[in-house]
Amino acid sequence: MICVENLTKTFTLNTRSKKDRSHKVDPRQHDGVFNALTDVSFHCERGEVLGLLGPNGAGKTTALRILSSALKPDSGAVRINEVDVVRSPLLAKQKIGFLSGKTGLYGRLTARENIEFFARLHGVNDEYLATEAETIYRNLGIVHYLDRRVEHLSTGMQQKVSIARAVIHKPDVLVLDEPTTGLDIMATEIILEFIQLMKEQGTAVIFSTHHLDEVAMLADRVTVIDQGKSAFSDSLQAFRELSADRDLRRSFMHVLNLEKAYVASI
Numbered sequence: 001m002i003c004v005e006n007l008t009k010t011f012t013l014n015t016r017s018k019k020d021r022s023h024k025v026d027p028r029q030h031d032g033v034f035n036a037l038t039d040v041s042f043h044c045e046r047g048e049v050l051g052l053l054g055p056n057g058a059g060k061t062t063a064l065r066i067l068s069s070a071l072k073p074d075s076g077a078v079r080i081n082e083v084d085v086v087r088s089p090l091l092a093k094q095k096i097g098f099l100s101g102k103t104g105l106y107g108r109l110t111a112r113e114n115i116e117f118f119a120r121l122h123g124v125n126d127e128y129l130a131t132e133a134e135t136i137y138r139n140l141g142i143v144h145y146l147d148r149r150v151e152h153l154s155t156g157m158q159q160k161v162s163i164a165r166a167v168i169h170k171p172d173v174l175v176l177d178e179p180t181t182g183l184d185i186m187a188t189e190i191i192l193e194f195i196q197l198m199k200e201q202g203t204a205v206i207f208s209t210h211h212l213d214e215v216a217m218l219a220d221r222v223t224v225i226d227q228g229k230s231a232f233s234d235s236l237q238a239f240r241e242l243s244a245d246r247d248l249r250r251s252f253m254h255v256l257n258l259e260k261a262y263v264a265s266i
């Protein structure tokens with residue numbers, strides 16, 4: 001369904017970043033450039049959830065922005081069935097729903113206006129908005145504040161509106177960058193249940209997270225990105241089996257240590 005192959009992405013650093021001492025220790029920086037991604041590959045089938053893990057700064061957001069066609073890779077491929085995301089970004093946008101760290105909602109518009117504006121950009125018709133969209137609103141628990149201005153909503157409320165906006169055009173693939181970060185237990189629960197529902201409806205869902213319990217609950221596949229490379233990409237079961245006691249935290253540490261040992265040896 002969605003196949004990501006050998007992505008690379010280099011950022012040119014500005015003069016200030018070049019002088020920034022904190023960057024000097026990162027082996028990915030040299031000669032005024034930062035190699036954010038050097039080799040990232042994974043895939044996710046219809047009706048599957050892929051949990052994307054990795055330490056801070058590993059390259060998860062960079063990879064997800066490329067998937068959503070917000071950013072162009074230097075090399076590598078992203079394909080959704082027959083559609084080449086890099087070559088046909090407009091077509092790809094119809095097939096992908098993307099939730100990024102920044103909500104991108106218009107504060108002075110109501111939640112409903114935000115969602116419907118985005119829906120119309122994607123050619124969603126009024127009949128659908130009047131009927132089936134209500135199911136999305138109910139499933140996300142946002143019905144009672146749809147007509148309030150976004151600037152007056154809490155972080156959790158805004159996040160759920162952003163998710164509604166990301167799925168309103170019925171994408172084949174849903175990409176969520178840290179969807180539960182900073183949210184309370186109830187908002188988190190609703191979002192995790194919503195991901196499960198999308199999976200049951202046949203959507204391929206890719207979400208990044210620092211919470212291993214979310215991966216245990218939802219993921220069929222796991223990809224770990226470390227230092228711009230996919231250090232592990234396989235089923236949840238294979239990930240568990242990396243540790244003798246099938247503990248996900250230990251599996252995660254195992255992947256990172258192996259990767260570091262490898263980097264040290266070259």
Ligand SMILES: Nc1ncnc2c1ncn2[C@@H]1O[C@H](COP(=O)(O)OP(=O)(O)OP(=O)(O)O)[C@@H](O)[C@H]1O
Pocket residue numbers: 011012013034036054055056057058059060061062063
């Ligand atoms: N435009 C840019 N210019 C220079 N460096 C960048 C740029 N965007 C990202 N980076 C660097 O690329 C690296 C990967 O960043 P990215 O945001 O993809 O990491 P992440 O895995 O999502 O981290 P986190 O878990 O903290 O959100 C970081 O070191 C970041 O500073």
